[in-house]
Amino acid sequence: MKMKLWLNPAIIILVFMLVNASGNLRVHCSPETSTNGGVEEARVKFWEAYNATVEAERDGAEVGEAVKKLNNALDYVLQAQHLAMQGDMEHAFLLTQASIQLSEETLVLTQELKQQAENLRYTRSIIYIIISIALLILCICAFFIGRRMWKRRQQKKFMDMRVKGTVGSE
């Protein structure tokens, strides 16, 4: 009863496929959604949206609107959690879906806010450069014109003194 040579790898592959398939099955049969009405999923999405908002704020975006949406999403998650604890999975699921929707909207909004902030920063830096150059030119002009006026005044003073001196000697 010797096993044929080609049969060994075939059995190994078959066993590997079975193990892999059961692994996938485990992942797909994650009981989260069924046991807590999708609260965990909604929380994870909320964290993702929150992290994106933090990042947008760090980039200089005005995140007031995003935070409002986040708080609405959070309210839905907390309500869903409460309902899930009472056993009302159907309503909990609806609320978590609404929360996920809001979190996704927040993610889109934060991207827009980040883009706006970047544009604003670019425009500001250009304005600052233009103002700096204009001020520099103004300073240089003021300095040289002032110096010329001061010199002229000094010369006039000197000439007046000479004229006075000449008149006095006569």
Added chain:
Amino acid sequence: MSSDKMGEEEKTVAVAVLSAIIVLASLLVYTLLTPVPQKPFVSIYYLNSEKKAENYPELLVLGENNTFLLWVGVENFMGKIEYSSVLVKVSNGTGQVDPSPADPDHSFEKVLLDKETWGFPITMTMNQTGNHRVLFELWLFDEFENIFIYSRSWCSLWLDVIES
């Protein structure tokens, strides 16, 4: 030739003085426009039912005034938004605090903008006689770890509950 040389010297001095003035002016403007950095902090506090820091409930009588209302306030001065959680715990006053290992009786969560104050009412009922300590702990969300971390900000209220 000599006057030309003087002119050159004068120009050099003028440019040097002008450069110095520009550099000093820039530094001055920068200093004036840059705000003084503040140490970031969060705080938590409670007020009585009339939102005043006085006449807190102290002595509760079972069946008479053992239900009370407090206003809890949280201030965010961290310089950024904060996802905060307030845990309300009740202990008999002998256990560890900061943070207390007791399970929270209530929890409240909100995302706060920078410099935002969040106030909310909480109604509590004490059903057991004895000395109790109501603890309000503030936890902040860590966006890197995706968990709440204790902020070391807390406050507590001592209550004496007696039978009627």
